[in-house]
Amino acid sequence: MSHTAGIRQVQKQKTRQALLDAALALLEEQSLSSLGLREVxxxxxxxxxxxxxxxxxxxxxxxxxxxxxxxxLHRMVRSTVTTADSSDERIHRAVELIARHVDAYPAHVRFIARERHGGVQSVREAIRGQLGRFAEEVRAELAKDPEARGWSEDDLLMLSHLYVDQMLATASLFLEALDGPEGERERITRLATRQMRLISKGRRHWLD
Amino acid sequence: MSHTAGIRQVQKQKTRQALLDAALALLEEQSLSSLGLREVxxxxxxxxxxxxxxxxxxxxxxxxxxxxxxxxLHRMVRSTVTTADSSDERIHRAVELIARHVDAYPAHVRFIARERHGGVQSVREAIRGQLGRFAEEVRAELAKDPEARGWSEDDLLMLSHLYVDQMLATASLFLEALDGPEGERERITRLATRQMRLISKGRRHWLD
DNA sequence: TCATCCAGTTAACAACTGTTCTCCGTAATT
DNA sequence: AATTACGGAGAACAGTTGTTAACTGGATGA
Known part of the structure; x- marks a missing residue:
């Protein structure tokens, strides 16, 4: 492995990244289907x-x-779900982890939330595929938990999709509150925490 | 009240509706931010x-x-949530009600799902406002249920937002499966039903 | 009946779009 | 040292966009 730099390829990657960055910035105020090539x-x-x-x-x-x-997002999903068992403290920590991720990569989160149901089919499919892989990964992680005893694989995947959706919904809420009032962030944290807690309760009593 | 027709106003409303219909049709393959006035x-x-x-x-x-x-959507939300208590049969019926609504108004559902996080601020705000009113209405409905005994208003609103989001997510899944394979629809029905069931279990044990 | 209103038309505007073809300078290869 | 490969520039294209202005003809209200 390892391919020595190559001045040419380095420069190409640099402009390519510049195009991606510029596009991401422009997409904060419009959708991909209206993004012009010349604009970028x-x-x-x-x-x-x-x-x-x-x-x-x-x-x-x-x-x-x-x-x-x-x-x-990959890293966030992993660490969020890994710590997302029944303990209230851990749930709270997971929600704050989402909030910090939104702070760190707001444009990325906005792009995914916007284009997940956006007007460009190929992009929708790409997002759906990636989120599907995430859900599968979450399922595997949940399966390790002793609480998953007696759960079918189908039910675990059902729960993991619920987690992933909830995660994105929460991230989107934090995003809207970014350039808003200060207290909003805390309000959302409390809301998302309780929603996660309710889901966890449902999970614990699933086999009743 | 009552304003006699008026040939002029009738015609105006007719073309206005034609513009709305045409726009909705065009928006099946693009986002609002790329929709041109001349196009419509x-x-x-x-x-x-x-x-x-x-x-x-x-x-x-x-x-x-x-x-x-x-x-x-208003009617759908009302009848869905009104019947969305713990009974498995009722949950199943609610999911099928969503499916039928997607069949009846696919363009409307697509528009809301797409523009909820879309590139046009005023539209995002309009949707957020309407969904907020829905959630409030759902909260009031949930409050009537004997199961809501001991719940704070805040927690009821938390749950109603969870319901509304879950409803939209489900509708979006049905939408993607519209021009897809036959079995997909049934698969989504089973998935959404179990997710609703899990949330209901969490709801029942909320005050434990 | 006559004057007013007003939804819709026509024409024109500068500005913008995606795409093609030709060219340039330089890194990479031999 | 000579040749090739290739990322980027430049110019031009036909077509599109939103917006303005002045105009038309039929419904409306006095």
Whole structure:
């Protein structure tokens, strides 16, 4: 393994990343289906035609953004769910972890929330696929827990999807509160914590 | 009250509705932020400038679509939640009610799911407001149930938001399966039913 | 009946879009 | 040292966009 740099490839990756960053910034105030190719290149400072050296279309760029955005989400999902058992303290910690992730990568979270049901099919499918893999991973993690004794694989996957959806909904709430009043953040924390707690109670009594 | 027709106002309302319908149809394959004013008028068969007689901008039209779409959702939410107590049969019936609503108004459901986190602020706010009112209404409905004894108003609102979100998530799943394989619909029904059941179990043991 | 109103039309505007083709300079390869 | 590969620039294209202005004809109200 290991491929020595190559000045050329390094520069190409650099402009490619610049295009991705510029697009992500522009997408804070619009949807991908209205993002123009020229708009992106203008923001970066390269010629419009340079875009084609990296992406076939803005939809193609969107798919690349999905990988980048969910790569960062990946860590959050893992550590959130791993600690998301019945203990109230751990739930609270998981919610705060989501809040901190939104603080760190607001544009990524916004992009996923927006384009999950957005107007570009290929991007929707990419997000759905990634979230499906997340849910599967969460399922495997839940299966290790002694509380999962007697659960069918199907039921575990049902629960993991519920967790993933709840996680995204919470992240979206934190996102809306980013440039809002101070107390809003705490209100959302309390709301999300109780919702997670209720789900955990349902989980504990699932086999009654 | 009662305002006799008025040929003029009737015609105006007719073209206005035609604009809304055309826009909704066009929005099945794109987001509101990329919907062009000329695109809509072309689909209806009127001059571009006629658009201004009805809406200030496409964002303005979007807000009008929110009212129309959630007017139809209103009935669904009410009947869904009213019957969404602990009984498994009733939960199952509620899920099927969602499925049937998606069959009846797929474009409306798609619009709400897409623009809830979409690129147009005024539309996002309109949807958030309407969903907030729904959640409040659900809360009032839940409060009537004997099972709500001992619950704080805050906790009831927490639960109602969970219900509303779950409802929309389910509707979105049914939507994706509309032009898909036959078995998918049934699979989603089983998934959503079990998720609702788990939430109901959590609800029943909330005060433990 | 006549003057007013007003939804919709026509024409034109500058600005913008995605895409093609040709070219340039330089890193990579031989 | 000579040749190739390739990321990016430049110019031009046909087509689109939102918005303005002045106008038309039929319903409305006096």
């Amino acid at each position: 290149t203008r923001a970066v400072g390269v010629a419009p035609t340079a875009f084609y050296r990296h992406f076939r279309s803005t939809a193609d760029l969107g798919v690349a953004l999905v990988d980048e955005a969910l790569g960062s | 008028t072309r689909a209806v068969g009127v001059a571009p400038t006629a658009f201004y007689r009805h809406f200030r901008s496409t964002a303005d039209l979007g807000v009008a679509l929110v009212d129309e779409a959630l007017g139809s």
